[in-house]
Each structure stands twice: as structure tokens, then as C-alpha cells.
Amino acid sequence: MIKRNKKEWLIVTFHTTAAAFQMESTAKNIGLKGRLIPVPREISAGCGLAWRDEKDKQDEIKKCLENIEYEKLVLLTL
Amino acid sequence: MIYLDNAATSFPKPSFVKQAVIDAMDNIGSDGRGAHEMTLRASRIVYSTRQNIAKLFNADAMRVCFTLNATMALNTAILGLISKNDHVITSVQEHNSVLRPLYKTGADLTFLPIDEKGNVKIDMLKDSIKTNTKAVILSHVSNVTGNVIDIKYVGQFCKQHNLYFIVDAAQSAGVFDIDMKEMNISVLCFTGHKGLLGVQGTGGLCVAENIEINPLVVGGSGVHSFSEAHPKEYPTRLEAGTLNAHSLAGLNASVQWLNENGLANLREKETNLARLFYNELCKIPQIKVYGDLLAKNHGAIVSINIEDEDAGMISDALYEDFGICTRAGAHCAPLIHKAFRTEKQGMVRFSFSHQNTEDEVIKTIEAIKQLVI
Numbered sequence: 446m447i448k449r450n451k452k453e454w455l456i457v458t459f460h461t462t463a464a465a466f467q468m469e470s471t472a473k474n475i476g477l478k479g480r481l482i483p484v485p486r487e488i489s490a491g492c493g494l495a496w497r498d499e500k501d502k503q504d505e506i507k508k509c510l511e512n513i514e515y516e517k518l519v520l521l522t523l
Numbered sequence: 524m525i526y527l528d529n530a531a532t533s534f535p536k537p538s539f540v541k542q543a544v545i546d547a548m549d550n551i552g553s554d555g556r557g558a559h560e561m562t563l564r565a566s567r568i569v570y571s572t573r574q575n576i577a578k579l580f581n582a583d584a585m586r587v588c589f590t591l592n593a594t595m596a597l598n599t600a601i602l603g604l605i606s607k608n609d610h611v612i613t614s615v616q617e618h619n620s621v622l623r624p625l626y627k628t629g630a631d632l633t634f635l636p637i638d639e640k641g642n643v644k645i646d647m648l649k650d651s652i653k654t655n656t657k658a659v660i661l662s663h664v665s666n667v668t669g670n671v672i673d674i675k676y677v678g679q680f681c682k683q684h685n686l687y688f689i690v691d692a693a694q695s696a697g698v699f700d701i702d703m704k705e706m707n708i709s710v711l712c713f714t715g716h717k718g719l720l721g722v723q724g725t726g727g728l729c730v731a732e733n734i735e736i737n738p739l740v741v742g743g744s745g746v747h748s749f750s751e752a753h754p755k756e757y758p759t760r761l762e763a764g765t766l767n768a769h770s771l772a773g774l775n776a777s778v779q780w781l782n783e784n785g786l787a788n789l790r791e792k793e794t795n796l797a798r799l800f801y802n803e804l805c806k807i808p809q810i811k812v813y814g815d816l817l818a819k820n821h822g823a824i825v826s827i828n829i830e831d832e833d834a835g836m837i838s839d840a841l842y843e844d845f846g847i848c849t850r851a852g853a854h855c856a857p858l859i860h861k862a863f864r865t866e867k868q869g870m871v872r873f874s875f876s877h878q879n880t881e882d883e884v885i886k887t888i889e890a891i892k893q894l895v896i
Contacts, residue, residue, distance in 0.1 A: 447832050447894040449840050483835030483851045486867050493835075493852050523836065 530874030547772035555745035582729035596712035603736035658687035663695035668814030669824030678707030721774035793823035834869035
């Protein structure tokens with residue numbers, strides 16, 4: 446175990462790195478404060494990067510994902 | 524920020540590399556396309572780069588072929604020499620840039636295993652040979668453990684058994700001495716932006732005498748425009764389309780600098796930093812280190828885990844809380860993770876360069892101590 450404050454996050458995974466950066470660009474355009482993180486091992490994903498954001502941002506995230514080919518959208522404690 | 528991801532790409536790039544790229548953008552045209560001064564300048568830079576690479580690896584300058592990166596060089600070598608009726612000996616430490624082209628050939632593959640320290644069991648080469656064995660393909664330095672393979676020994680073995688020897692030098696070029704002729708290397712695949720200190724989008728393969736690689740890409744060559752077939756002569760044989768001459772100008776400057784200064788001092792500095800890091804890590808009981816860090820030759824790569832913690836989360840915490848850049852995950856080398864049983868956990872990789880400092884190593888150790896419960 447490492448020392449880190451854990452909380453529940455919304456996590457989006459992608460098939461490709463390009464899609465992860467499509468997400469970052471789209472999310473920043475609508476003012477989301479999330480960021481790209483290494484994919485947590487609980488999720489197996491094609492791309493090694495995942496989008497991590499506050500769980501109350503579900504609606505905004507889903508709106509971003511309307512035009513993005515993503516893999517999974519899950520809630521995860523990290 | 525502390526940059527410990529030099530196995531991904533070296534950072535920062537030397538000022539003389541940046542200047543060479545800028546000068547090229549100010550002064551050159553396109554290599555091999557026309558005879559005006561602008562194209563001639565581009566061609567001179569490209570030729571000078573071939574000469575400097577040839578000097579570094581004791582290769583033939585006219586058989587130094589440029590590609591975008593080591594992956595494209597390896598694809599060119601593997602897909603251009605191996606067919607499905609062949610047998611190839613490789614190892615579990617290989618990167619996907621070796622594994623995926625090999626799988627694509629449909630050839631029969633033997634994977635040399637590793638021991639508990641991650642050293643490839645090259646003593647099993649002889650027992651692995653079959654009647655249709657065509658090549659041995661190995662990475663000189665593992666991108667996960669930093670372990671070094673004795674390629675001189677393997678080269679001699681290949682010579683005795685009349686096998687091609689293809690070397691993935693992605694992690695070793697510019698760090699360890701490589702002599703193509705002395706080491707009997709058939710094809711040496713390198714990237715320009717790691718140990719060679721150049722710009723991304725540069726790399727290549729040095730091809731030994733009498734090795735005829737079927738080209739992966741054909742097209743514009745600037746010569747024999749009315750021939751339906753791409754020229755057979757090296758280096759044009761493996762170079763189709765306009766070369767990245769601007770970036771090659773940067774690579775030319777860095778390799779010339781390496782040739783003038785030698786590799787030994789740079790290597791000693793980064794190896795000492797990796798050893799210092801390793802020795803300090805050994806004092807933290809929760810840390811597991813992968814690789815043979817105390818071997819006589821070892822790359823400046825240290826991969827670790829903290830108990831059973833997700834490597835990605837450790838890497839993220841190191842960056843978010845301490846500004847330390849590392850790489851986590853599988854490092855595109857799936858079979859070595861299976862061997863170490865770290866497929867799910869991954870590893871956190873710290874990779875040093877001669878540009879890092881002891882102070883950065885100590886700060887990183889302090890950060891890890893703060894993370895560990």
C-alpha cells in the first residue's frame with residue numbers, strides 16, 4: 446500500500462491514445478478539471494491512459510463521449 | 524520536475540542538436556531530389572549522418588538506412604528476411620516491436636526464457652536450433668530490467684551456425700559499445716531519440732554485407748524513375764520517400780558529439796546513478812526490484828514495485844505529488860511480465876541518463892519513502 450487519500454472517481458478508458466487526447470481536448474473545452482492518468486489495473490484497456498474526473502461530472506463526461514470512441518466509463522476508488 | 528523516463532526518450536535534448544535542426548530548416552532542401560545547392564546541402568547532411576552512425580557502430584555507411592524509429596527498422600529487418608517456413612530464436616524479454624512483426628511472419632518461434640534476475644538464458648541457444656532456424660533476434664538491453672545481453676557471444680554463435688543475428692539496440696545505441704563486425708551482427712536496429720540524444724522520428728538499420736532485405740516500403744527514390752521496381756542498392760533499397768533530413772541533421776550533430784566524446788564516461792555516470800538508486804531502494808523493505816542491477820554491465824534502468832500496489836498509481840502519485848516522471852505499466856514487453864507474474868500489476872520504471880544528478884536520485888528516494896506506508 447502507498448499513502449494517498451482515496452476517493453471515488455469517474456474513469457473513462459479508450460482503445461487508442463488518440464481517443465484519450467480527443468477526450469482531454471473536448472473536456473477542457475467545456476471546462477472540466479479532470480486529467481489523464483495511467484489506466485488503473487482494475488480495468489483492462491487498450492490504451493494506457495484513462496480520463497479521471499469528479500463523479501458528479503457524469504453528465505458532462507457523457508456529453509463529451511457522444512463523439513468519442515471510448516472503451517468503458519466506470520466508477521472507481523483510487 | 525525530475526525526469527526519469529530516459530528509456531522512453533532522452534530529455535533534455537542537447538543545445539547543439541536543437542541548433543543543428545534549426546540550421547537545417549533555415550538552409551536545406553530535400554535530400555536526393557534535384558541538383559541545386561539546397562538539395563545538395565540536405566544530401567550532404569544525410570550522408571554525414573550515415574558516416575557518423577557507421578563510425579559509431581563500425582558499420583558500412585552505404586548500408587546505414589534511415590527509418591522513423593527502431594520499430595520501423597525492426598519491422599523492415601524481420602518482415603524483409605523471415606518467412607513462415609523459417610524458425611527464429613528470440614527471447615521473452617523482447618519488446619512488441621520485435622514480437623508483433625515476428626508473429627506476423629507466421630514463422631516458428633522459440634523464446635529463450637529468463638532466470639530469476641531477468642537474464643536471458645543464452646546458454647540455451649544451442650539446444651534451440653532446428654534444421655530451419657534462420658535467425659536469432661534479441662534486444663541488446665531490456666527496456667524493462669535494463670539487463671544486458673552478451674551480444675558478442677551470441678554473434679559468434681550465429682556465425683558458427685550460419686544464422687542471421689538481428690539486434691534491437693533501442694536501449695543500447697549511444698550507451699554501450701557496439702561493433703557490428705566484431706559482434707557479427709547482420710542487422711542492427713536503432714532509434715535516434717534515446718541514447719543517441721537526437722530527435723524523435725529518426726532511427727534506422729545498419730545492414731551487414733551480403734544481407735539482402737526485401738524492402739517493406741517502396742516508392743520515390745530520386746533515382747531510376749522509369750523502373751517499375753524500387754532500386755536494389757543500399758541504402759536507397761530500404762528508403763522510400765523523402766527522408767526526415769531536418770531531424771537527421773540533429774542526429775548527425777549528436778552522434779558526431781558521441782563519437783568525439785566516447786560513450787564510456789556518459790555510461791559510467793548514468794550507471795552510477797542507477798546503482799545509487801538501487802542501493803538506496805534496497806534499504807526499503809516494501810520495494811521489489813526486477814533485474815540484475817549488480818551485473819558488470821547494466822543499463823541505467825530500474826523497474827520496481829511497492830508490495831502489491833498498482834504500478835500506475837505509484838507512477839501517478841510520484842508525478843502528481845513530487846513532479847517525478849516515470850513510466851508505469853507493461854512497457855510493451857508482455858512476455859517478460861508473464862515471466863515475472865506482473866501482467867496486472869505492471870512495474871514502475873525509472874530510467875536515468877548522464878544528464879541526471881545524484882541530488883535527483885536522493886529526492887526520488889525520499890519521495891518513495893514518503894509514499895511507502
